[in-house]
Amino acid sequence: AQERITVNIGSSHPENNIWVYAMKNTFQPEVNRILGAAGAYEIAWVESYGGTLYKFTDTREAVMDGIVDVGMVGTVWEGANMPLQNVTYFTPFATEDHRMIIEIFDDLSENLPELKDSWAQNGMVHLSSLITDSYDIYATFPVETLADLQNRKLNAPGTSANWLRETGATPVDGALTTYYTNIQTGVTEGTLSFASGILPTRVYEVAPELTRVGIGSMYFGGIAANKDFFDGLPGPVQEAFREAAAATSVAHGDYVADLAARALDEMQAAGLTIHELPEEEKAAWVNGLPNIIEPWLEQTGESGRVVLKAYFDALRERGATPLRNWDEGL
Amino acid sequence: MTTLAIGFLLIGLLVALVLLGLQIAYALLAVAFAGIWIIRDNLGLAFRMLELTAYSGIADYLFATIPLFVLMGLLVSVSNVGRDTFEVAEVLLRRLVGGLGVATVAANTVFAAVTGVSIASAAVFTRVAVPEMTRHGYRASFAAGTVAGSSVLGMLIPPSLLLIIYGVLAEVSIGGMFIAGIIPGLMLAGGFVVLLILTAAVFPRFVMSDPAGSRERRLDTGGPSMTVGTMIAKLTPIVALVVLVLGGLYTGYFTPTEAGGVGAFGALVVAIARRSLDRHKLWQVMKQTGVISVSILLLLIAASFYSRMLSIAGLPDAIADLVTRSGFGPYGFLFLYAAIILLMGMILDSTSILLIMVPIAAPIATSMGFDLSHFGIVTVIAVEIGLLTPPFGISVFTVHSTLADPDVTIEQVFSATLPFVGVMLLVLVLVALFPVTATLFL
Amino acid sequence: MSTSDESTSGADDAYIPRLADAPVGSVLATVAAILSSIGTAWIGALMLLIVADVVGRNFLDAPITGVAEIAARSVVAIVFLRVAAAILQRRLTRADFLLRRLERASPRALCLVEALFALAGAVVFALIVWASWPKLASAWATAEFFGVQGVFTIPTWPFRLITVAGAALASLCALYVAQDELRKLGARE
Ligand code: NA
Numbered sequence: 001a002q003e004r005i006t007v008n009i010g011s012s013h014p015e016n017n018i019w020v021y022a023m024k025n026t027f028q029p030e031v032n033r034i035l036g037a038a039g040a041y042e043i044a045w046v047e048s049y050g051g052t053l054y055k056f057t058d059t060r061e062a063v064m065d066g067i068v069d070v071g072m073v074g075t076v077w078e079g080a081n082m083p084l085q086n087v088t089y090f091t092p093f094a095t096e097d098h099r100m101i102i103e104i105f106d107d108l109s110e111n112l113p114e115l116k117d118s119w120a121q122n123g124m125v126h127l128s129s130l131i132t133d134s135y136d137i138y139a140t141f142p143v144e145t146l147a148d149l150q151n152r153k154l155n156a157p158g159t160s161a162n163w164l165r166e167t168g169a170t171p172v173d174g175a176l177t178t179y180y181t182n183i184q185t186g187v188t189e190g191t192l193s194f195a196s197g198i199l200p201t202r203v204y205e206v207a208p209e210l211t212r213v214g215i216g217s218m219y220f221g222g223i224a225a226n227k228d229f230f231d232g233l234p235g236p237v238q239e240a241f242r243e244a245a246a247a248t249s250v251a252h253g254d255y256v257a258d259l260a261a262r263a264l265d266e267m268q269a270a271g272l273t274i275h276e277l278p279e280e281e282k283a284a285w286v287n288g289l290p291n292i293i294e295p296w297l298e299q300t301g302e303s304g305r306v307v308l309k310a311y312f313d314a315l316r317e318r319g320a321t322p323l324r325n326w327d328e329g330l
Numbered sequence: 331m332t333t334l335a336i337g338f339l340l341i342g343l344l345v346a347l348v349l350l351g352l353q354i355a356y357a358l359l360a361v362a363f364a365g366i367w368i369i370r371d372n373l374g375l376a377f378r379m380l381e382l383t384a385y386s387g388i389a390d391y392l393f394a395t396i397p398l399f400v401l402m403g404l405l406v407s408v409s410n411v412g413r414d415t416f417e418v419a420e421v422l423l424r425r426l427v428g429g430l431g432v433a434t435v436a437a438n439t440v441f442a443a444v445t446g447v448s449i450a451s452a453a454v455f456t457r458v459a460v461p462e463m464t465r466h467g468y469r470a471s472f473a474a475g476t477v478a479g480s481s482v483l484g485m486l487i488p489p490s491l492l493l494i495i496y497g498v499l500a501e502v503s504i505g506g507m508f509i510a511g512i513i514p515g516l517m518l519a520g521g522f523v524v525l526l527i528l529t530a531a532v533f534p535r536f537v538m539s540d541p542a543g544s545r546e547r548r549l550d551t552g553g554p555s556m557t558v559g560t561m562i563a564k565l566t567p568i569v570a571l572v573v574l575v576l577g578g579l580y581t582g583y584f585t586p587t588e589a590g591g592v593g594a595f596g597a598l599v600v601a602i603a604r605r606s607l608d609r610h611k612l613w614q615v616m617k618q619t620g621v622i623s624v625s626i627l628l629l630l631i632a633a634s635f636y637s638r639m640l641s642i643a644g645l646p647d648a649i650a651d652l653v654t655r656s657g658f659g660p661y662g663f664l665f666l667y668a669a670i671i672l673l674m675g676m677i678l679d680s681t682s683i684l685l686i687m688v689p690i691a692a693p694i695a696t697s698m699g700f701d702l703s704h705f706g707i708v709t710v711i712a713v714e715i716g717l718l719t720p721p722f723g724i725s726v727f728t729v730h731s732t733l734a735d736p737d738v739t740i741e742q743v744f745s746a747t748l749p750f751v752g753v754m755l756l757v758l759v760l761v762a763l764f765p766v767t768a769t770l771f772l
Numbered sequence: 773m774s775t776s777d778e779s780t781s782g783a784d785d786a787y788i789p790r791l792a793d794a795p796v797g798s799v800l801a802t803v804a805a806i807l808s809s810i811g812t813a814w815i816g817a818l819m820l821l822i823v824a825d826v827v828g829r830n831f832l833d834a835p836i837t838g839v840a841e842i843a844a845r846s847v848v849a850i851v852f853l854r855v856a857a858a859i860l861q862r863r864l865t866r867a868d869f870l871l872r873r874l875e876r877a878s879p880r881a882l883c884l885v886e887a888l889f890a891l892a893g894a895v896v897f898a899l900i901v902w903a904s905w906p907k908l909a910s911a912w913a914t915a916e917f918f919g920v921q922g923v924f925t926i927p928t929w930p931f932r933l934i935t936v937a938g939a940a941l942a943s944l945c946a947l948y949v950a951q952d953e954l955r956k957l958g959a960r961e
Pocket residue numbers: 441442443444445446447483484485486487488489490
């Protein structure tokens with residue numbers, strides 16, 4: 001006979017969000033498919049997508065506390081409790097290849113003790129990596145040289161404020177939902193953001209000049225399971241989760257790639273002009289930044305050094321050439 | 331018992347406890363705690379969700395709008411801006427039939443744009459407009475009814491606490507709700523004006539204690555006059571505040587929270603400039619702000635816990651299913667919903683009605699294809715009618731107790747307010763049938 | 773809105789009984805009044821912070837970092853700083869039309885019902901304390917913060933402490949109100 005297992009799955013964001021899409025559309029069906037083929041177990045999914053149970057500030061606690069058994073965890077909002085996962089935000093201009101970031105963090109989260117333990121300490125098991133496509137500048141003006149950033153106000157929330165240091169631009173707080181009116185009313189003159197996020201908010205209508213800067217793709221967080229819950233699952237179900245998670249990572253990378261490409265097409269059709277910041281200007285930008293990884297290293301100590309080194313080794317192994325060697329001198 | 335049956339039982343329990351008079355925040359928190367515990371059969375989970383809700387349920391930039399707009403409204407109230415507005419309206423409209431009533435509505439409309447609580451309007455205009463109206467031969471009860479009736483404009487014309495609370499509960503843009511409220515607010519004000527002129531012309535006995543004498547005084551060319559300069563001076567502060575807050579919001583230059591902060595600061599400047607505020611009085615106003623906003627914010631924490639329990643029970647989905655299959659159609663649902671709110675409005679206060687109804691109804695409204703801003707305006711108008719209906723009509727209570735006139739009974743004020751309720755029902759139907767009234771500028 | 777719409781003035785501190793009359797009540801009410809005053813001042817500070825950010829951003833190219841996060845946390849802090857006083861002042865929103873009828877019919881029954889309701893409040897706030905203190909302890913132990921490393925960071929433990937302490941005081945105040953109602957009940961015999 002089939003054993004029925006109830007799994008509460010949920011997120012702070014709706015089902016069509018880039019970080020949730022593959023949970024609903026790949027992870028769940030894949031688990032069902034794998035278990036269905038074997039026949040011994042069946043999952044009864046209880047879905048709480050779209051923030052009906054908790055807000056985006058609480059994604060870690062929701063999975064850790066078992067409010068959901070499986071959930072999207074935005075480590076980007078967990079600078080205090082899961083700082084190691086935010087290494088990409090403190091090492092900009094590393095790579096624009098978001099699939100590479102997924103691959104690296106799927107590997108490190110499982111095989112690098114520092115990262116794996118960090119998930120475990122927070123009562124979670126990492127299943128699949130979530131990322132953003134590469135950050136660029138959407139503004140009312142094109143950026144041809146760094147001088148064009150002088151005395152400009154740009155939306156750059158959270159850690160991304162660091163990326164504007166010494167550029168002469170003033171970072172202004174905000175969120176995807178505020179960029180449009182901020183720019184329209186002159187509160188800011190543009191924003192640091194990524195294509196798949198910008199398209200649905202129509203920011204390109206008020207900021208029609210996109211300058212490809214290549215600040216890079218960022219590790220945003222992971223799909224994770226509550227540790228007690230996961231450890232209590234029968235072996236074959238754990239295996240099915242792992243296998244489905246691998247498929248989810250691929251699907252997430254594809255979805256973001258498609259969405260970003262489609263976003264650029266649609267935005268260009270709607271009047272967006274794309275500029276490329278010259279290589280030497282990019283180099284000047286990244287080398288002009290202060291050592292923004294320093295406070296992060298101070299906070300994370302030895303584990304931070306290990307993670308940073310492993311991340312940069314993995315980047316280079318896969319053929320990426322980070323514009324600045326943030327791991328220098330470790 | 332199914333999860334769903336438990337969910338319905340818990341809603342029944344909640345309504346019963348609230349009607350019995352248990353503090354609404356306690357009722358929401360206790361019922362939700364028990365609900366999560368029972369439905370998931372997990373006491374630990376109930377504790378963890380309670381902790382999450384208490385600590386971060388209202389930890390949101392948007393919620394800061396609540397104390398800020400309350401503070402602004404109270405500062406404006408103490409600085410006699412309402413009185414000045416009424417005086418100008420009085421001079422301009424004195425010769426009109428029912429002119430003082432119209433002046434009250436006009437002043438209330440302008441005043442509404444700088445205050446977020448109806449009750450502020452009710453208290454201010456009871457002191458300012460009722461004595462003037464009685465002096466000019468209006469029945470005191472009619473004057474009181476006019477003030478109570480037109481005070482509801484404060485909650486529909488932005489800024490408005492009810493619109494903020496709805497926006498928070500339904501997760502729609504509060505700035506958007508403010509804009510959606512403008513046309514329905516003006517429709518309501520226009521409806522009140524027509525009502526006043528018609529009543530004064532057709533049933534003068536209902537309005538005036540001595541219609542003939544009043545007519546004479548109205549046509550008398552003497553009486554108080556005011557130079558244009560004085561008018562401008564009296565109106566400048568309120569116009570400046572309206573431009574600052576609504577202008578900032580409408581152009582998107584301010585977020586709602588910033589509009590609240592800047593508006594409160596502007597009102598403070600006005601109050602200090604007019605010397606209507608010393609340190610002691612400022613502290614009193616701030617304390618009162620604390621009392622009002624904390625009672626609302628605590629309710630919002632409790633409501634967010636309750637709505638999380640509802641979604642664990644799967645209730646909004648289930649009710650949506652039920653409504654869809656019942657064949658009511660969207661408008662059948664909308665009218666049923668409005669009717670329930672009107673009934674609740676007879677016995678409950680506005681915030682509680684929103685807290686109980688919106689978490690259940692908003693997801694259903696979305697699934698039936700309603701624009702949530704439009705749905706919100708319908709909700710808020712229906713809720714506002716409750717401010718005026720017996721036995722529990724807080725605007726009428728406020729006017730009655732502020733007036734403190736032994737010759738005017740509370741029943742008289744309630745019945746003088748009824749025609750205004752009629753106009754509100756008419757506007758409710760119009761807004762419900764024509765979503766464009768709410769969504770035009772969105 | 774029954775609570776919010778009352779016009780208040782004057783006797784705001786009337787809920788503090790004299791030390792000699794009711795020592796426990798007097799101490800509770802004094803602590804509640806102090807926390808409440810902090811909450812009141814915090815509202816003013818919040819207004820000034822937002823104005824400073826608007827001015828700084830638009831006229832001085834110097835926005836204040838973290839205003840949104842600070843404002844968000846402030847809202848919660850203000851609630852828990854003020855809630856105990858609201859309980860003592862009996863200012864929590866409720867529908868009292870049945871209670872007013874009950875009072876006319878039997879003042880003693882009203883006291884009993886009020887005592888039960890206050891007990892319910894004491895339990896609810898005790899649940900919040902019980903649920904929240906472990907997170908306070910771990911926030912302290914792990915130096916949890918909000919904000920962004922290298923941009924601005926603010927420790928969370930003071931905010932968690934306000935939640936726990938405010939809820940604990942609220943629970944005690946609700947217990948005191950229950951006791952006070954029962955005392956009135958006894959006095960009416
Ligand atoms: Na208003």
